[in-house]
Amino acid sequence: MSNFEQSSPQIYVTQKQATQASNQREKFVVQFWGVRGLIPTPGSNTSRYGGNTACVEMQLANKHLVFDGGTGLRILGKSWLKQQQPLEAHLFFTNSQSNRIQGFPFFAPAFISENSFHIYGTAASNGASIKQSLYDQMLLPHFPYPLQVMQSELQFHNFHPGKIVKLDDVTITTALINKIQKSIGYKIRWQNYSVAYVTDLGNEVDPNEQENIIQLVQDVDLLITNISNPFSFHKTDSSNSHWQTAVDLAGIHNIKQIVFSHHHPDDSDDWLDQVQIEIASAFPEALIAREGLILDVGQ
Template sequence: MSNFELSNSKNYVNEQVTPMDNHLAGEFWVKFWGVRGLIPTPNSHTCRYGSNTACVEIYVAGQHLIFDGGTGLRILGKMWQQQQKSLEAHLFFTNSQSNRIQGFPFFAPAFIASNCFHIYGTAASNGASIKQCLCDQMLQPHFPYPLQVMESDLNFYNLTPGNAVELGEVKITMAIINKNQKSIGYRVTWGEHSIAYATDLHKSLDIEEQKQILHIIQGADLLVTNATYTPPTGKNHEYAELFWKTPVDLAQTADVKRLVISHHHPDDNDTFLDKIQDQVKSAFPNVLLACEGMLLSVENS
């Protein structure tokens, strides 16, 4: 049975990142470098949970996997640079919206020739590949340097939901979890253990979407997902239960062992998120709200 433990790291990531020995957390762990949805929100009221947009690192069986490249990817890159050694990693994108890709132009290790990155994604709603989406955001007037100035070895892969990527002993399966946004969710499996990353849930799921989501989260040791929000212009904290009902229902149905809710709304400050976490625990005790710097490890026992 899996046992998840919080590391001794700080509850948030700041500019003074410290290199971490991978083996201190075991052979299968997840670390949160960006936990905010939509747009970065740096201010004094978001410092505990964090203000960077989505970026999650998973280390498993010697493989470095990154899920989404929001602004948290820049901080991860700074930590990796301090290790002063060649890197090889796999970047998986859930969709091509700005909050998932905006950190990629600032990912410093991609500019170093000795590094190698494998980049995965599915077609955006307009049909553009993940490579095209990353290229477009680095063109003038959006960014001063094109993707071609990145000297690392960049390998792009177009994913087909329903198929799988195998990296040695690690298997990554995927499924469409939000048809409107063309968003995919992932399940990382190593032996008997698994982590699911499905971060584009919306409040009303049709039968096909629910089937796809349950397929990748069923029995997962850990599910990283989002709470479902009302539209930004109609946000009302009086209806906070709407923020977490869908992920809790899915986690209970799929017999998920631990739930982590991430992609917090820009308007949700630390105090409000503390209250939400207490409310969710009343329905699903083994839950955490993600904060930057949080490290969870899957230990065999």
């Protein structure tokens, strides 16, 4: 099947996968594969927290959901190859900026014909769909192979902010959280669990965006958000202005846990260690994300 064709979703289940699904069906697991913003930042100063750009995997209800496709998506893809089974997954993008999509050309499972991926996003600031944005970055001279060489079934779903996506008993609510960056936030609900993925909070939020953000984060078990505005002047010393917005939201809107991700390229391991101490003093149920972090939501 052409990777541009639309069809009804199919789920391929082997006996091994069914056993794993039985063990995991009642769990909502979140894993961080990329935690950096703007550009990948490898090096000795970032080795403990990680230098790959944004990618978060959620496993729930026998489904794989992925939020953003930075360079962490390549590492996730390598992990999935070890499963040796047909895969179906759903990829959701905050926006079409390079740090959110740059891992997609290196996502190995997309080159395997038995696999199927649903890709969700809204229009970029230039009007390009998520399909067009992913397609364009794989054109010469940027990349040697076009998107068409990906043999998996790729189904693209363009939506306007506010759309609700239903995947059986999993509900994904979308909202515009940053008009300037054309960024989308997500709330994922399943059974009695909920997670908000809101990783493009600015230093200043207009009233409409504020209302959207509140709707996404209200009463969630886990809020995944950014530790600072990556486009602002970066301070080398610790400052609670980088995280206070999210902590304030947690106090007012009954957020049980916060994980800060999308770290600035200049955020060294030592700097993030210090921020972790500061945040914990204000909100004990807060963590700084690092690559490989796994959370069992609601536990």
